[in-house]
Amino acid sequence: GDSVTQMEGPVTLSEEAFLTINCTYTATGYPSLFWYVQYPGEGLQLLLKATKADDKGSNKGFEATYRKETTSFHLEKGSVQVSDSAVYFCALSVMIKAAGNKLTFGGGTRVLVKP
Amino acid sequence: DTGVSQDPRHKITKRGQNVTFRCDPISEHNRLYWYRQTLGQGPEFLTYFQNEAQLEKSRLLSDRFSAERPKGSFSTLEIQRTEQGDSAMYLCASSSPKGRTQETQYFGPGTRLLVL
Numbered sequence: 001g002d003s004v005t006q007m008e009g010p011v012t013l014s015e016e017a018f019l020t021i022n023c024t025y026t027a028t029g030y031p032s033l034f035w036y037v038q039y040p041g042e043g044l045q046l047l048l049k050a051t052k053a054d055d056k057g058s059n060k061g062f063e064a065t066y067r068k069e070t071t072s073f074h075l076e077k078g079s080v081q082v083s084d085s086a087v088y089f090c091a092l093s094v095m096i097k098a099a100g101n102k103l104t105f106g107g108g109t110r111v112l113v114k115p
Numbered sequence: 116d117t118g119v120s121q122d123p124r125h126k127i128t129k130r131g132q133n134v135t136f137r138c139d140p141i142s143e144h145n146r147l148y149w150y151r152q153t154l155g156q157g158p159e160f161l162t163y164f165q166n167e168a169q170l171e172k173s174r175l176l177s178d179r180f181s182a183e184r185p186k187g188s189f190s191t192l193e194i195q196r197t198e199q200g201d202s203a204m205y206l207c208a209s210s211s212p213k214g215r216t217q218e219t220q221y222f223g224p225g226t227r228l229l230v231l
Contacts, residue, residue, distance in 0.1 A: 004157075032218075043119075044158070044206065044222040089157050093218065100146060100170060101210075101218045105157030 002027045006090045006106035013080055013113050021075040021109045023064075023090035031092040033057075033066050033073040034103070038087045047075075047088070080113045087111070117141075119209050119223035127229045128197055135193045136226045140209030147190050148220060149182060151175065152204040161205075164190060197230045204228075 006023040013019060025031065035047040035057070048057030053068035062077045073090060087108045093101040120139045128134050140147050145166050150158035161180070163171040166187035176182075179197075184190040194201055204225045212218035 036222075043224040044208075046219055046221070049219065091157070100148075100163045100165060101212075101220070102148075102160045102163065102171070103150070103158070103208075103220060104160070107155070107157050 002031070002092060002094055002104045004090050004092055004104055004106035006088075006109055008107070009087075009110035011109060011111045013111065015082055015113055015115050016079045017113075019075070019077045019080045019084070019111065021088055021090070021111070023073045023075065023106060025071050025073065025090075025092050027071075027092055027094060027104075029094065031094050032101070033064070034091040034093065035062070035064055035073070035075050036089045036091060036105075038089065038108070040086070044089065080111075082113045082115050085111060085113045119207055119221055121205075121207050121223040121226050123226055124224060125227050125229075127231065129231050130197060130199060132197055133193065133195045134197060134228065135191055136205055136228075138190045138192070138207030138209075138223060140189070140207070141211075141221055144209035144211040144221075145187065146210045146212070146218075146220075147184055148208045148210075149190070149192055150206040150208065152206055152225070153202075158206055161192075194228075197228075199230045202228055202230045 032051045034049045036044045037047045048059040050057040050066035056065045090106040147164040149161040152158040164184040206225045207223045208220040
């Protein structure tokens with residue numbers, strides 16, 4: 001079945017460091033790919049997405065490129081801030097009945113940015 | 116746009132009791148999803164509605180679970196005869212896609228259930 005694997009955390013960084021969170025997927029067909037973020041005490045928020053191969057999603061300084069050849073969607077940010085401390089989830093969507101899209105999530109990566 | 120809301124935010128119950136959660140999607144969103152998230156894991160799909168029709172259910176949704184979406188607006192998720200293994204965060208999401216690849220699901224804050 002469809003699955004998402006992302007690096008385990010926690011990832012601890014200093015402010016202004018470079019962040020990479022690896023994500024690989026297995027899916028039938030051509031899924032859309034997402035990164036969601038969950039800040040402490042809050043719900044899941046969409047961070048960025050890409051819907052086809054070689055697309056780059058970007059938002060708030062974060063980027064990820066849909067790599068079909070390596071089935072990957074790694075998340076990167078060049079200079080993290082303390083406010084980026086959160087749990088990050090990689091996800092893919094596959095079509096289900098009547099054109100609905102079920103999201104399949106990875107296990108999440110906790111990121112802690114220290115001042 | 117007030118976002119997806121869920122009620123209650125927290126629920127503590129004793130094993131064997133029934134519980135019901137409510138989700139109010141973003142207005143005019145015709146698709147609604149329920150997910151379950153256990154501690155330290157990513158959310159897992161439970162069920163999907165398009166308008167009032169429940170079109171897909173996961174194997175995770177045992178016969179103790181039932182979900183409804185009367186009139187295609189708010190949705191309820193009921194768990195009967197709760198078990199300790201039902202303790203989790205129950206998340207609701209809604210969407211109104213323009214096309215298959217344009218769908219973005221917007222999540223509510225979740226209902227955290229603890230079964231004692």
